[in-house]
Amino acid sequence: MNNNDLVAKLWKMCDNLRDGGVSYQNYVNELASLLFLKMTEETGQEDDLLPEGMRWADLKGKIGLDQLQFYRNMLVQLGADEHAIVRAIFQNVNTTITNASQLTELVSTMDGLDWYESGEGENVVKTRDDFGDMYEGLLQKNANETKSGAGQYFTPRPLIETMVRLLKPQPREIIQDPAAGTAGFLIEADKYIKSQTNDLDTLSDDDVEFQMHKAFIGLELVPETRRLALMNCLLHDIEGNEDVGGAIRLGNSLGNDGENLPKANVILTNPPFGSASSTNITRTFVYPTSNKQLCFMQHIYNALEPGGRAAVVIPDNVLFEAGVGTSIRNDLMHKCNLHTILRLPTGIFYAAGVKTNVLFFQKGTPENPNQDKDCTTNTWVYDLRTNMQTFGKRSPFTAKYLESFEQAYNPVGWALAQQANAGATSAKQESVGQASACQNDIKEILKARTEGIYNILGCTTPVDEDAEKTLESVNSLELGRWRKFSRQYIKDKGDSLDITWLKDNSITDAANLPEPDVLATEAMTELTEALREMNQLMIELGASEQAEGQVALLAEEFGLEKRIIGAVNE
Missing domain, CATH: 1.20.1260.30 (N6 adenine-specific DNA methyltransferase, N-terminal domain)
Incomplete structure (x- = not known):
């Protein structure tokens, strides 16, 4: 069966x-x-x-x-x-x-x-891998069937696979997920490495031992979720370090547990969304804030080894939040080469109104991994959100919708991979090796990129053929989904990474509007975020008591348990 x-x-x-x-x-x-x-x-x-x-x-x-x-x-x-x-x-x-x-x-x-x-x-x-795949199927089934439970931390499988393929983790690299959930990123990274090493058979005994017990490190705050993750890892032959209870440690990445994690070569993660209480932020960050996503970002780029790379799912507010958010983004672009942003479509997570992105960056620069200033010179943005179909149960988000982005991200590596898939065994192995080598050289990847990309799968407003052919036209590029923006351009925007240029036709075209429940969820999400920012501002202005009073009123209005408001530097 x-x-x-x-x-x-x-x-x-x-x-x-x-x-x-x-x-x-x-x-x-x-x-x-x-x-x-x-x-x-x-x-x-x-x-x-x-x-x-x-x-x-x-x-x-x-x-x-x-x-x-x-x-x-x-x-x-x-x-x-x-x-x-x-x-x-x-x-x-x-x-x-x-x-x-x-x-x-x-x-x-x-x-x-x-x-x-x-x-x-x-x-x-x-x-064990077969049992592991079956167990992951159960977790995914739970995420698809419910609006709670596993759906809260289950990142769509096609997105995980794309992020792993583009970062191409290698044997002997430390791969970390500081918000492990059910360990989907670590499992996929392990699968990728096994696919490149004939199920680890091409590695030495010492390297195999490293992969099973030292390569993968996750941290999870919730004991029940950590249990599911440990089970998932063990079923996939990832035993981890027994001294710390396996590949997935129980602890808080925004506390001492996060500080004690070893430096990583690769970080793949989807930190928790929402504006939940910040009382679990017990760690002293350079830029203190009660915004957990911004704290996770600081952990991630500071936890990378020189030359290390990361792919991180973050909500929109991380791209534009002012104040300390601006300082954190500036610090990120100083210490890392933030080379790519993928704007994800709505509806691919359990909360339909959540707007998310994936940031791809590398510590230092390709020329100097130890560089810690002015590392970002250009940032490429791929818009997979504007004028795209709405995803959900009736129209699931599958891997085919990400193919255009993967091709744009590394056109040479994509071409070689396609050649490998179509070629003979010997040619396939050679092409896979070339693709892997090219993929890991971000300098060569960036050199091969070309702005544009117009009519993609799921697009609700196709671009006129004449505009698509005239690639040298500025107006034509403004219709494309793949564009490059200089560090100076971002600086002139106040270090905001909320970069958009496509006209959203759904605003004026009623036929393209999302379902009412999606619109309502988006509105509620934005209002919640606005309230969170206002609460933060009141605390910074020294009005903690008034802020706590307003939270109490909201809690009473919605029948929620009152939460204690902590100090900003807590």
Whole structure:
């Protein structure tokens, strides 16, 4: 049975559990425990990971209340296991199943599934990676089916894949995600490296050991989410450092835990959105602020090794917020070569009104990785948002919508990759090597870029053919989606990176307007951000008590729990 079929069958079992009061999020947590036990049996790893008497067969051998009680005790025992990663996965884990017959049905159904896949006339046992892919399918299913839970931290898979492909992580590089979520970026980076090294077979034993235990480092604030991430990593053969509880550490990137992370060669991340309480910002940043995204940005560009590279998903307000935001963007462009901004379309995250971007930058310059001033000379911007179709459940955002950006980002590497995909094996390997080498040389990539790019997939207002052909015309470039802006141009804009030039036809064309719920969500998002900025201003002006009073009024109006307002430098 293939993974898609297994995911569908496992998810279908959720209906019965929901009738017993188990939520979608809790269901995924229940599956994490049971899938771990089943995985160790199917892959023959029980002796390495689980103590005798605490294995799948032991659980399956009981029924009714005895089974439920055994399962509860089993979770407690594994939460105190001597194996550090097993202990981290099961620590403080409880079951929300109260109906013994539901647990029996869940265990029996899982045990009865066909965990093999036919291949060349025989059944092949699934590997840890196979189980990992299936588990990621469950996480994605949860994100797609709900407006909460995994959807809060699940970055669209096509976007993760593109970010990883463009940064091209290499063996022996430290790859970090300071807001790990379910570890999607780290898993994809591992897959990419394995695809370039014949599943690590071309590496030395020492390099393989490094990849499994030292290459990937994530930090996650929420214990339940960290558990899902640890499970995901272990299923993909990323064990991490046992001394710190695996590849995903539990902690706060905006506190001491973030300061203690080792420097990274590559950072791939999607820090949390929203204007939640800033009380977890306990770290002293050079530019203090209660805006968590701006604090994450400071962590990221300061955590890179010289020459290190990053791709970061950020909301629009990071591009234009005044005051300390301006100082942080200026510092970023001094210390890093901010060479590319991708303006993402709306509707690709669970909150339809969130407007996001991806920043691509490298510490220092291609010529001098240790340079720490005036590193950004030009910034290229790709607009994948203006006059684009609205994405959502009925029109999902897939990899094909990002192909035009990948081609514009590195035209030579893209051409070589396409040649490799179409060529013979020997030519394919040579082309892949050339593409990889070209891709990692940002100086050569920037040299190969050409402004323009007009009619792309999903565009709602195609450009006239004559304008597209006249590339030397300034007016023609103003219709393109891919443009270069000098550091001086950005400085003249007050160091704002909110760079737009295309006319938004949806404003005047009712036929192109998004759905009403999308418009309402966008309006609410902008109002929330405006209120957050006003609250910050009141605190900076010394009116903390008045600000707290206004927050209390809003909390009362919306039936929310009152939040305590902290000082700016907290």
